[in-house]
Amino acid sequence: MSKIIELNDYTESNGIYNAYFSGEYGTSLGMFIFKDGVVCGADLGGGVYDGTLEYSSSAKFLTGKISFNMRNGGTTITGAHADLPVSYETVVCLKTPLESVLFHEIDTLTGPVNVRFEKVRTL
Numbered sequence: 001m002s003k004i005i006e007l008n009d010y011t012e013s014n015g016i017y018n019a020y021f022s023g024e025y026g027t028s029l030g031m032f033i034f035k036d037g038v039v040c041g042a043d044l045g046g047g048v049y050d051g052t053l054e055y056s057s058s059a060k061f062l063t064g065k066i067s068f069n070m071r072n073g074g075t076t077i078t079g080a081h082a083d084l085p086v087s088y089e090t091v092v093c094l095k096t097p098l099e100s101v102l103f104h105e106i107d108t109l110t111g112p113v114n115v116r117f118e119k120v121r122t123l
Contacts, residue, residue, distance in 0.1 A: 010034075010035075010036045010037055010055050012096055012097055013034045013055070013062060013096050013097065013098055014034055014035050014036065014122065014123045015033075015034060015119050015120070015121055015122045015123050016031065016032070016033050016119070016120045016121050016123065017031065017032045017033075017034065017041075017098060017099070017117045017118060017119055017120060018030075018031060018117070018118040018120055019031065019032055019041065019043070019115050019116070019117055019118075020115065020116045020117075020118070021043065021077055021113055021114070021115050022077065022103075022113070022114045022115075023076065023077030023078040023079070023111060023112070023113045023114070024077075024078055024079055024111055024112070025075075025076075025077055025078060025079035026077040027077060028043045028044050028045050028047075028077050029043065029044050030042060030043035030044065030047070030049075031120075032049065032117070033123070034053075034062075034098070035123055037052055037053050037054060037055065037064075038051075038052055038053075039051045039052070039053055039066060045070070045074055045075070045076065045077070046070060046071045046074050047068055047069065047070050047074070047076070048068075048069045048070075049066050049067065049068055049069075050066070050067050050069075051064055051065050051066030051067060051089075051092075052064050052065065053066075053092070053094070055096070060095060060096045061093055061094065061095055061096065062092070062093075062094045062096055062098075063091075063092065063093045063094075064091075064092060065089045065090065065091055065092070066089065066090055066092055067087060067088070067089045067090075068086075068087070068088055068089075068090060068108065069085065069086070069087045070082055070085065070086045070087075071085055072084050072085050074086075076110055076111075077113065078108065078110040078111030078112070078113060079110070079111065080110035080111070088108075088109045090106060090107070090108045090109065092104075092106055097119075098117040098119070099117050099118055099119045101116075101117075102116065103115060103116045104116070104117070
């Protein structure tokens with residue numbers, strides 16, 4: 001039986017964040033909203049992110065899947081170039097509070113990415 005997660009379990013992570021990305025071939029900036037287990041965002045390269053996360057209060061992690069969508073003609077910071085639109089899901093495990101970690105390591109379909117979050121405001 002799974003634990004029923006109360007909305008206040010996510011309170012610590014709910015907010016609007018700047019995201020600073022680095023990959024093998026470059027860096028980028030993005031902005032994300034985390035709200036009660038839902039995440040959405042976008043980056044300067046035209047990437048769009050949507051996903052759902054579950055909060056583990058015992059381990060202080062947000063885990064789940066985030067989809068990445070990139071328009072045609074874009075190049076990612078991992079060096080992947082797309083002549084057609086690209087869409088894939090990535091499994092993430094993010095330590096909370098998000099901004100307390102120097103960087104989060106995320107393995108994507110196109111290569112590893114590091115991201116640092118900076119909380120802009122609480123929701």
